[in-house]
Amino acid sequence: MYASYCCGISSFPCSLFETLQHLGGQCSAFYPDKNIYGVPGFSDTKASDFIDLLKKQTFSLEYIPDIINKKITNIEQDTEFFSLNNGEYMAKYIILATGIGDMIPNIPNDISGIDNDFVHFYCIRADLYKGKDIIIAGGGDSAVDFAICMKSIAKSVTIIHRKDELRCDSHKIGKLNDINVKLSHSILSIEKNHKIITDKGTFTADYIIFCYGFRAEPGAIAGLTKLGISFEDDLISVDIDTMQTGNKKIFAIGDAITYKNKKKNLVSCFFEADKAVRMIKLLELQ
Ligand SMILES: Cc1cc2nc3c(=O)[nH]c(=O)nc-3n(C[C@H](O)[C@H](O)[C@H](O)COP(=O)(O)OP(=O)(O)OC[C@H]3O[C@@H](n4cnc5c(N)ncnc54)[C@H](O)[C@@H]3O)c2cc1C
Known part of the structure; x- marks a missing residue:
């Protein structure tokens, strides 16, 4: 344009x-x-x-x-x-x-249960997430941006990232208050009952959004x-x-x-x- x-x-x-x-x-x-x-x-x-x-x-x-x-x-x-x-x-x-x-979103093919309908690959519509427990998978700018955008809308926001640090622009780190950040966690599977299984424990979410680019x-x-x-x-x-x-x-x-x-x-x-x-x-x- x-x-x-x-x-x-x-x-x-x-x-x-x-x-x-x-x-x-x-x-x-x-x-x-x-x-x-x-x-x-x-x-x-x-x-x-x-x-x-x-x-x-x-x-x-x-x-x-x-x-x-x-x-x-x-x-x-x-x-x-x-x-x-x-x-x-x-x-x-x-x-x-x-x-x-x-x-075409990058879909992790090593995680089972990725085809559940509460699994999204970008932020479909903010109002869908209103009052819900949201997990965002990923650690780059788009994952962090969505988390910041969602924290005033959702009931809870958790970022799950497999690496030990986020890869976003540094000024965004200060905006992550009220967001649970779980680093060094690898997602293994997503169960029908909304349980997200990682190598370090199980989380529950109404929606999980993969921001893998x-x-x-x-x-x-x-x-x-x-x-x-x-x-x-x-x-x-x-x-x-x-x-x-x-x-x-x-x-x-x-x-x-x-x-x-x-x-x-x-x-x-x-x-x-x-x-x-x-x-x-x-x-x-x-
Ligand atoms: C989740 C997310 C958050 C982001 N946040 C920011 C941000 O906060 N700030 C920032 O600066 N950047 C951000 N970006 C990056 C930014 O959106 C991109 O850099 C920018 O949109 C790229 O613009 P583009 O015109 O090159 O391509 P696109 O935005 O991808 O647009 C290309 C268009 O071309 C069309 N098209 C493709 N092939 C054809 C074809 N053969 N014939 C006709 N049409 C075709 C497509 O349908 C598409 O509409 C973000 C990206 C993502 C994914």
Whole structure:
């Protein structure tokens, strides 16, 4: 969305393809009720409210993107233009912002009972957890963010993490009061009667939310390698100075990409979007 806003600023007509029926990527799909962290100027804002503001901004200019609710399945080079989805659409430049692709959560396959319906893989809806005993499995930023978000809603919140320390940004540690943190605990099984069995004891929860991250599948668009795009661990390699991929007219930004010290967060996405569109502008001026 922000890349298409940057196109609007430069008066470039642009189409925004989105597989899902709603905009906002992971913010809308995975954590609409959670506060966003690390975005300048926003200290107490829910992801869904932030996405509403981003939409408002995107549609505020004279050049607004065409929103096309379709998945891009293949890209081919056709002289000066690219052909998308077997010629259904044409584009002079492409910015890939495919994030983690089809958004498949990492599901631990060594834990039995994972298929119980009180086991979730992201925070479905905050009101579902109101007055409930919640266990959050994981120790990274998203696990800690959900725990902080949930502590004023749920009856109790417990973080269970298999390592001996949390991996979240350090300023969040001070917000963990009223949250039970169980480190060095490995979950072994989840029983139908809501018992969570670990190697150090048994816990009870109305819901357990696994925050083990998501699998990236950016390569799901056919034809990228043929166009000169290369991957590292399934992520698109880019030139950090220009956001260009191995194909000079195809750019990539956000969680779909990798470069040295890349951080998967919103601020990086905005920086990269701005950079990609500036490079397109330079190419157009040549
Ligand atoms: C639980 C959780 C909490 C987080 N909290 C924060 C936070 O507080 N602060 C922060 O800065 N970051 C946070 N992040 C990270 C942040 O959400 C991501 O860095 C950001 O959403 C990445 O944006 P993106 O546009 O690259 O990808 P995404 O948000 O993944 O969006 C990509 C979009 O592309 C669509 N798509 C994919 N493939 C295709 C295709 N072939 N055709 C059409 N559409 C396609 C997908 O449907 C998706 O909507 C969090 C992440 C998670 C999972």
